[in-house]
Amino acid sequence: MVQKSKKPPVPRIDAPVQPKRRGRPRAYEPGVALGKALDLFRKDGFAATSLDGLSAATGMNRPSLYGAFGDKRELFIKSYRRYRDDARVAMGDIFRNELPIRKRLERIYAVALDIYLSGESGPRGCFTVMTAASEAVHDPDIRAMVLEGFAELDKAFATCFRLAQEKGELPVSADATVLAQLASATIHTIAIRARAQVPRKELEAIVNGAIDVMCGAAK
Amino acid sequence: MVQKSKKPPVPRIDAPVQPKRRGRPRAYEPGVALGKALDLFRKDGFAATSLDGLSAATGMNRPSLYGAFGDKRELFIKSYRRYRDDARVAMGDIFRNELPIRKRLERIYAVALDIYLSGESGPRGCFTVMTAASEAVHDPDIRAMVLEGFAELDKAFATCFRLAQEKGELPVSADATVLAQLASATIHTIAIRARAQVPRKELEAIVNGAIDVMCGAAK
């Protein structure tokens, strides 16, 4: 038999578009739905978010939600993981960038403020900080993720400062670890204050003051 | 008529013990009950705390709770006010103390860590920070209280640093406002991390690093 006109068994490893699934096609896009769920969790927190709300936000009815992501807790965890991935993407290149330390910090905090102040109904803050304050306390798995988030940020800042030292932008006498913790503390304080609707101007003032201190007060 | 042996109408302004109320006496002490409610709110947050739980914790049944403190939201607000009052008492004299700046900061953070790490079932963190992350977003009254809390702390630290400058412990070139915001940021970062069960040793390391920087890195 010669090749029939039927779609041949071209295996096409890592099918990018339609994996040709077997049954009824999904009425939603998992990625989009997860994003909507994340939005809601960020707005109201885990406890105050209902499955009805999630259902409405994602456009999926309850059983579909359950089938796609598991129960509420699993959906929360997947949402949080998504948040972290997004944040890594948004921050990653800035941290890796070769700008002078001061410029680099400015851009990092600018992006952070964009993330924290976004939101249709009130600023959404930092999801890691929010989760640390609530679910992380009683749920070990979530706690582990949050701690990892803190460590990741500390580490990123630390390598940032160490690089600056190597480039001679900072005195070698400075302790990069300490500076990194201060930088993280500044992230945390603006995240919390943003959530309480402190205006961006004030948050930027805090950031600028902190940068001055970290880069050696002298202007 | 001479004085009868009956308890005379000694008005006893500001009756300290028994105001001789009219009806059935309360079976609880309002102050104690409010403390128990606060404990529960700090542990689980507003949304995850049920009236049943509050009822059990305070020993008051639901209608009594309602009669004494109002609905859940009002009880939460009263609990938070109580927390702030307690914190002010615990911190007040240290802030007002005349110790050298470094010692003073050390003691402030030690007391803060005591507050944040206390709790039978997991560290309870800073209630202001927790509330900022959750209820403050959608409730203007609560938000106002939280913002006031932030401002109060910033201001206390600022006067602290200004005093140190006057005493010549810090260079006059330093910006007391900026230092105060850093000090607050350090409070916030240890509050959040404490809630995620970062061990006290690590938190103390963060504090010590921050103090070094604030007091002018040189040991």
Add this chain to the structure above:
DNA sequence: GCTTTTTTGTACCATTTCGCAAAGAATTCC
């Protein structure tokens, strides 16, 4: 002793919550 006042205790209600079972719809495979 009787009334008045204040609090307690029981019971209840309407609503919301999370989760699931079961039947129907849309697609692929043969």
Add this chain to the structure above:
DNA sequence: GGAATTCTTTGCGAAATGGTACAAAAAAGC
């Protein structure tokens, strides 16, 4: 076209939630 598969839809149900009505109880006033 029919079986198999996967998802959607409707609807249910058991539990928990915030809040309240109402009668009984415990004190003071007269």
